């Protein structure tokens with residue numbers, strides 16, 4: 370009994386430590402992006418071949434800010450959401466684990482120590498696990514209160530997805546919006562609840578020329 374209690378306390382403190390691990394991102398430096406919105410629109414395309422070269426903290430910071438960061442003093446975001454419910458959550462998956470992007474703190478909170486990129490890729494598109502970073506776009510339906518709206522969630526996710534496309538393009542990186550992924554394994558690894566809809570993922574990295 371005593372052994373069981375000690376193991377339970379250790380497991381609990383491990384979990385608490387993991388839940389509290391927060392990585393503060395550098396302030397987004399917009400000079401990392403080298404083109405106008407019009408140029409980025411001209412060049413936007415889906416990329417499905419990546420090198421394994423890691424992104425710098427500065428690149429990740431700007432990418433996440435552009436995707437769904439705070440852009441006004443009242444806490445509103447770079448992407449619109451229905452009724453400003455701010456239901457979209459962006460998870461960052463890379464070799465050292467998975468993290469939830471906290472837009473207000475501009476920080477990453479660790480949710481797993483596991484490399485879940487193989488679950489992001491799924492069985493049919495192994496190229497996706499080669500990218501150094503995959504962003505998951507999730508709609509947290511709890512933000513809609515008593516009237517959840519998967520439709521609004523999907524629309525809100527689309528804006529974030531396009532922000533990711535344009536930011537990646539402007540930063541000289543490639544990405545593709547993907548609906549394909551192993552949702553069951555990802556939900557388990559990231560401890561998602563049913564109300565968190567895993568809508569899209571975006572592998573992001575340097576483009577590998579064929």
Ligand SMILES: Cc1cc2nc3c(=O)[nH]c(=O)nc-3n(C[C@H](O)[C@H](O)[C@H](O)COP(=O)(O)O)c2cc1C
Nearest residue numbers: 413414415416417494530545546547548549550569
């Ligand atoms: C909702 C949505 C889901 C998508 N899912 C996938 C996917 O699972 N795998 C993939 O390789 N591309 C996926 N795509 C990318 C499309 O195939 C791509 O946008 C389309 O072929 C047009 O090419 P372009 O983005 O280069 O213009 C998806 C795009 C959207 C908008």
